[in-house]
Amino acid sequence: xxxxxxxxxxxxxxxxxxxxxxxxxxxxxxxxxxxxxxxxxxxxxxxxxxxxxxxxxxxxxxxxxxxxxxxxxxxxxxxxxxxxxxxxxxxxx
Numbered sequence: 001x002x003x004x005x006x007x008x009x010x011x012x013x014x015x016x017x018x019x020x021x022x023x024x025x026x027x028x029x030x031x032x033x034x035x036x037x038x039x040x041x042x043x044x045x046x047x048x049x050x051x052x053x054x055x056x057x058x059x060x061x062x063x064x065x066x067x068x069x070x071x072x073x074x075x076x077x078x079x080x081x082x083x084x085x086x087x088x089x090x091x092x093x
Contacts, residue, residue, distance in 0.1 A: 008033045010080045013044040014060040017053040025057070031064070031076045032085040047085045 011034050016025035030044055040061055048056045068074045076086035 008081060009036070010064045010077055011040055011044075012060075012062050012064055013040070013058060015044070015048065016057045016059060017048055018055040019052060020054055027090040029073070029076070029088040029090075030085060031073070031080040031088075033080050033083065047087075051087060 011032055013030040013032075015028055015030065017028050018025055028048075030047060032043065032047065034040060034043060041058065044058060044061070045056060064077060068077050072088050076088055079086035
């Protein structure tokens, strides 16, 4: 029998996002769970809008097939498995 972790699929969305149109983009990694057939693009955009981002350019969408080995993705993966979306922001240089 499959464990509950195996039944839930953790999706990873990599995006450039903007808090306002005049500022520069921030790179984010968004992790959340979903079922096959879910509209991942709409879910991701709704989560990002809920975090105050006015615009988002989705760069990559995929699924994590195993637990990440390093932070901050390990904690984000665990948060996603707990049913909450996890957002990792990367500071610009």
